[in-house]
Amino acid sequence: xxxxxxxxxxxxxxxxxxxxxxxNLFFNWTNSLITLFVIYCLYxxxxxxxxxxxxxxxxxxxxxxxxxxxxEMCSRNLDxxxxxxxxAVIYVRFYQFIYGFYPRxxxxxxxxxxxxxxxxxxxxxxxxxxxxxxxLYFTYxxxxxxxxxxxxGLGFTEVSTNKWGGLLVTLVLGCTGIALAFPIGIxxxxxxxxxxxxxxxxxxxxxxxxxxxxxxxLLFFGMVMLPLFLPEGIDMDGLVRVLVAVxxxxxxxxxxxxxxxxQAIPPGQYEAAKSLGMSYWRMNLLIILPQAIRISIPPIVNxxxxxxxxxxxxxxxxxxxxxxxxxxxLADTNWLGLSYEIYFFVSLVFFIFTFGMSRYSLYLEKKxxxxxxxxxx
Amino acid sequence: xxxxxxxxxxxxxxxxxxxxVLQDVNLEVKKxxxxxxxxxxxxxxxxxxxxxxxxxEHQEGSIIVDGIELTGNxxxxxxxxxxxxxxxxxxxxxxxxxxxxxxTLAPIWVKKMPKAEAEELAMxxxxxxxxxxxxxxxxxxxxxxxxxxxxxxxxxxxNPNIMLFDEPTSALDPEMxxxxxxxxxxxxxxxxxxxxxxxxxxxxxxxxxRMVFMDEGKIVEEASPDKFFNNPESDRTKLFLSQIxxx
Numbered sequence: 001x002x003x004x005x006x007x008x009x010x011x012x013x014x015x016x017x018x019x020x021x022x023x024n025l026f027f028n029w030t031n032s033l034i035t036l037f038v039i040y041c042l043y044x045x046x047x048x049x050x051x052x053x054x055x056x057x058x059x060x061x062x063x064x065x066x067x068x069x070x071x072e073m074c075s076r077n078l079d080x081x082x083x084x085x086x087x088a089v090i091y092v093r094f095y096q097f098i099y100g101f102y103p104r105x106x107x108x109x110x111x112x113x114x115x116x117x118x119x120x121x122x123x124x125x126x127x128x129x130x131x132x133x134x135x136l137y138f139t140y141x142x143x144x145x146x147x148x149x150x151x152x153g154l155g156f157t158e159v160s161t162n163k164w165g166g167l168l169v170t171l172v173l174g175c176t177g178i179a180l181a182f183p184i185g186i187x188x189x190x191x192x193x194x195x196x197x198x199x200x201x202x203x204x205x206x207x208x209x210x211x212x213x214x215x216x217x218l219l220f221f222g223m224v225m226l227p228l229f230l231p232e233g234i235d236m237d238g239l240v241r242v243l244v245a246v247x248x249x250x251x252x253x254x255x256x257x258x259x260x261x262x263q264a265i266p267p268g269q270y271e272a273a274k275s276l277g278m279s280y281w282r283m284n285l286l287i288i289l290p291q292a293i294r295i296s297i298p299p300i301v302n303x304x305x306x307x308x309x310x311x312x313x314x315x316x317x318x319x320x321x322x323x324x325x326x327x328x329x330l331a332d333t334n335w336l337g338l339s340y341e342i343y344f345f346v347s348l349v350f351f352i353f354t355f356g357m358s359r360y361s362l363y364l365e366k367k368x369x370x371x372x373x374x375x376x377x
Numbered sequence: 378x379x380x381x382x383x384x385x386x387x388x389x390x391x392x393x394x395x396x397x398v399l400q401d402v403n404l405e406v407k408k409x410x411x412x413x414x415x416x417x418x419x420x421x422x423x424x425x426x427x428x429x430x431x432x433x434e435h436q437e438g439s440i441i442v443d444g445i446e447l448t449g450n451x452x453x454x455x456x457x458x459x460x461x462x463x464x465x466x467x468x469x470x471x472x473x474x475x476x477x478x479x480x481t482l483a484p485i486w487v488k489k490m491p492k493a494e495a496e497e498l499a500m501x502x503x504x505x506x507x508x509x510x511x512x513x514x515x516x517x518x519x520x521x522x523x524x525x526x527x528x529x530x531x532x533x534x535x536n537p538n539i540m541l542f543d544e545p546t547s548a549l550d551p552e553m554x555x556x557x558x559x560x561x562x563x564x565x566x567x568x569x570x571x572x573x574x575x576x577x578x579x580x581x582x583x584x585x586x587r588m589v590f591m592d593e594g595k596i597v598e599e600a601s602p603d604k605f606f607n608n609p610e611s612d613r614t615k616l617f618l619s620q621i622x623x624x
Contacts (some may be wrong), residue, residue: 266469268465268469271463271469272463272465272469272528275458275462275463275532276483276487276532277458277483278487286486287471287482291471291472
C-alpha cells in the first residue's frame with residue numbers, strides 16, 4: 001500500500017483544451033471533415049452578417065450624412081451596391097415599438113412601471129436578496145400599482161387600453177398571463193387528481209376543453225362571445241377580455257405540466273406527511289408542491305416561453321403588440337420594404353426575453369439541485 | 378381488557394380488489410407494550426399497521442386508537458395521526474428539506490410550535506438518535522442508516538404515544554441495521570408503546586413483550602417471545618421460524 005501513495009493522473013491527451021478538441025472535434029476523419037466544413041460556413045457567414053447588421057448599416061444617418069426620415073433615404077435604396085440594414089426605421093418608430101400610442105406626456109408612468117416590474121421580479125429571481133421579505137411585499141402589491149399607473153385612476157389621467165401597444169402590451173399579456181396561470185394551474189392540477197369525483201371531473205373537463213381549442217379561437221371567444229355572457233351595461237375592456245382568454249389557455253397547460261410533476265412524487269412522501277398529522281393543504285403546500293414544481297421547472301419555463309411568443313396572436317383581434325406595431329410600420333408607405341430590419345428587431349427583442357427565461361431556468365435547476373438528492377438518484 | 382388497551386382491533390377485514398388481505402384480525406395492545414409482528418411477505422402485516430394510522434382504510438370491523446375510533450371522520454383521523462408516529466421501510470424523508478427542517482416541519486405547522494423551540498426540540502431528538510452533527514445536511518447526503526434515524530427523530534418530535542415501525546431495517550445495508558436497532562431498543566427501554574413489523578429476530582427476542590405471527594391475512598399465533606421461539610403451537614409458525622432462523 002505504501003507504494004500507492006503517488007496519485008495517478010488521467011492521460012494528458014484526454015484533458016484540457018487539446019483533449020476536448022481531440023474528443024469532440026477531431027475524433028476521427030469524418031468528424032474532422034464535418035468540423036472543417038462548419039468552420040468554413042461560419043467563416044463565410046459571420047463577416048457577412050456583421051457587415052449587414054453593423055458595419056455597413058445606417059443607424060440614424062445615411063452614407064451622405066442626411067438624417068433618414070423614410071425608406072428612400074436609406075443607403076441601400078440610394079445605392080444598392082453600398083449599405084446594409086437601415087435601422088433608422090427602428091430609431092424613428094422606437095416610441096411606438098415600446099409604448100404603442102400611449103400619450104407622450106404620460107409616458108413616464110409606463111417607464112416607472114417598467115422599472116417597478118424589475119424591482120418586483122428581483123426577490124422572485126434571487127432568493128438571497130437582502131431584505132427579500134420587504135421586496136416580496138412590494139411584489140405582491142405591484143400588480144395593483146401597475147394597474148393604476150398604466151390604466152389611470154387615483155388621480156392619474158385615464159389612458160384607455162386601445163392606446164396601449166408594442167412591448168407594453170406584450171409584457172402586460174406575458175407577465176399577467178404567466179403570473180395568473182401559475183396559481184390557477186396548480187389548483188387545476190390538484191383538482192384533477194382529487195379523490196372527490198365532482199371536483200376532479202370539473203377540472204378535467206376544463207383542462208381538456210381549453211387544451212382542445214386553439215388560442216386564436218379562445219381570443220375570438222373572448223372578444224366576441226364573452227360580452228354576451230356579461231350582464232347588460234357592463235362593458236369589459238378589450239385587453240382584459242384578451243387577458244382572460246390568454247390566462248385560461250395558459251392555466252390549462254400549466255395544470256398539465258404541474259400534474260406531471262405531481263405524478264413523479266413517490267407515494268411514500270404523501271404517507272410520511274399524513275403520518276405526521278398534516279392536513280391535505282399543508283401536505284401539498286409544504287411537501288408535495290415544492291418537490292413537484294422543482295421537477296417541473298423545465299416544462300413550466302417551456303410553456304411560459306410558448307405563451308410569451310403566442311401573445312403575438314392578439315394582432316388578429318386588433319390589439320397591436322410588438323409584432324403588430326412592426327407590421328403596422330411596414331404598411332406605412334414611408335417605410336415600405338424594410339421587412340428584414342423590422343422582423344430582425346422584433347425577433348431580437350423576443351429572443352432577449354425568451355433566452356433570458358431559459359437561462360434563468362437553467363440557473364434555477366442548478367441551484368435547487370445542489371445538495372439535494374431527489375428520490376432514487 | 379379493552380379498557381386498558383391503547384390500540385384495539387376487532388374483527389378487522391380489508392380487501393384489495395378481490396384479494397382478502399386482512400381476515401378477522403383481532404389485536405389488543407396495552408400502553409407501553411412492545412409488539413413484534415412477523416410473517417411471510419404478503420401476509421398482511423404492513424397493511425395491518427398501516428390501518429392503525431389510517432394510511433389504509435379497513436372495510437369491516439373496528440379500530441380504536443387511544444379512545445378514538447377510526448372512521449371516515451377526517452378530524453378523528455388527524456387526531457389519531459398526531460398520537461401515532463410511523464417509520465417506513467423506505468425512510469420517506471422529505472428530500473427538499475434539510476435534516477433539521479424535516480424534523481421541525483410538523484411541530485411548527487401541525488402543533489404551532491414557535492420556530493426556535495422546534496429547532497431546539499429537533500436538536501434534542503437528533504441527539505437521541507445520535508446524529509446531531511448531521512442537522513444541516515440534506516437527506517440525500519446521508520447513509521441509509523442515518524436517514525432512518527432521522528425518520529425516527531422526525532416521528533418522535535411530534536411526541537407520539539405510539540410508534541409504528543414498518544420493516545424499518547429491510548432497506549438497509551447489513552452494516553447499518555445495528556445502528557437503527559440500537560435506537561429502537563433505547564426507545565423501547567424508555568417505555569414507548571411500539572408495534573414493529575420486522576424480520577430481525579434478535580431484536581424481537583430482546584425487546585418484544587409479545588410476538589404476533591401472521592399468514593395469509595390472519596393472525597396465526599400470538600405468544601410471549603419465549604414461548605414463540607422455543608415452543609410454538611402452530612405448524613405454520615414452526616415452518617416459518619425454521620426457515621428464517623436457518624439463514
